[in-house]
Amino acid sequence: MASVTATTDREVLLRIDGVSKVFDGVVKAVDNVSLSVKKGEIFALVGSSGCGKSTLLRMLAGFETPTSGRIYLSGQDITDLTPYERPVNMMFQSYALFPHLNVWDNVAFGLRRDGLKGAELAKRVDAMLSLVQLSKYGKRKPHQLSGGQQQRVALARSLAKRPTLLLLDEPLGALDKKLRETTQLELVNIIEQVGVTCVLVTHDQEEAMTMASHIAVMDEGCFLQVGTPDEIYETPNSRFVASFVGNVNIFEGKVDEDEPDHITVICPECTHYVGHGITGTSGMRVAVALRPEKIQLSPVQPNKNHNWCAGEVVEIAYLGPHTTYHLKLETGMVLKVQQPNLTRKMADDLTWGDHVFAHWTRDAMVVLTE
Numbered sequence: 001m002a003s004v005t006a007t008t009d010r011e012v013l014l015r016i017d018g019v020s021k022v023f024d025g026v027v028k029a030v031d032n033v034s035l036s037v038k039k040g041e042i043f044a045l046v047g048s049s050g051c052g053k054s055t056l057l058r059m060l061a062g063f064e065t066p067t068s069g070r071i072y073l074s075g076q077d078i079t080d081l082t083p084y085e086r087p088v089n090m091m092f093q094s095y096a097l098f099p100h101l102n103v104w105d106n107v108a109f110g111l112r113r114d115g116l117k118g119a120e121l122a123k124r125v126d127a128m129l130s131l132v133q134l135s136k137y138g139k140r141k142p143h144q145l146s147g148g149q150q151q152r153v154a155l156a157r158s159l160a161k162r163p164t165l166l167l168l169d170e171p172l173g174a175l176d177k178k179l180r181e182t183t184q185l186e187l188v189n190i191i192e193q194v195g196v197t198c199v200l201v202t203h204d205q206e207e208a209m210t211m212a213s214h215i216a217v218m219d220e221g222c223f224l225q226v227g228t229p230d231e232i233y234e235t236p237n238s239r240f241v242a243s244f245v246g247n248v249n250i251f252e253g254k255v256d257e258d259e260p261d262h263i264t265v266i267c268p269e270c271t272h273y274v275g276h277g278i279t280g281t282s283g284m285r286v287a288v289a290l291r292p293e294k295i296q297l298s299p300v301q302p303n304k305n306h307n308w309c310a311g312e313v314v315e316i317a318y319l320g321p322h323t324t325y326h327l328k329l330e331t332g333m334v335l336k337v338q339q340p341n342l343t344r345k346m347a348d349d350l351t352w353g354d355h356v357f358a359h360w361t362r363d364a365m366v367v368l369t370e
Contacts, residue, residue: 040197107128
């Protein structure tokens, strides 16, 4: 994950102030969002398809004009500037490389349009190709490169003009899973080396958590939660955020007791004793979010009155580093549990039809009111 400790003291580079975008006078693609992104930061916008994240990115690039609100970059109001007047560059999912130009000329294209020539042009292009480790491939055409190499050419072209703000729209969407994981870290290292500020749009939560120092979760044009990756994952503020970012078990219940240091929630499946309060009222309906990896399994019933339930193993998925078990509880709820595979598989491992007990600690859960 990109470093988050240094961003707190940086100056704000990008400020989005009450921006909305309405299409056809009816559809609100973006609904009164405000955001600050600090200099040198990689900021991710995540959400399901149609949530408004790409529309917001296009407004930052100047391809769409906000219906209301303002956008500021380095303190300058850029809301009404054309894309060519903004110190902003956008890299698309398709990379949009020119097939008839070789790698060197693809990177040089925008610089030539800006009037750069001769030795200065060559120095800038060579430096960019060196940065993305493609110096040996300058004479190749895009179709002669792998997907990961094409992605780096597109990045070099985007960085060559030294933009103040770099926008990435699903930059790794065309790559296979293994290559994505490798390229994510390469991309972060290159962006941090250049020192450019970046706003990234992705539907892949793991990609956002790997690359970004801060994340905004969007739904129906609004920001539901903005925070660091660990804040978004460990302390989601709503059922939607908890369910969208990673896997989660959601228990529905009512508040029984609420104190500053704990809360007791009674659900049909079990009683939860959670290590934080919510300043709620007795009988109030809430949800308890519990991540699968925070649950332990045991063949013996736990010696406590809360934070456990019993179930039957109905599904097993062996995924290498961990195994996912689906337990069917008496209420019919299916509880997802992830157990790390710390040793080689043994003959007495759990199997389909086994009756087991799931249990967890008071600090494993989050109580949600929305």
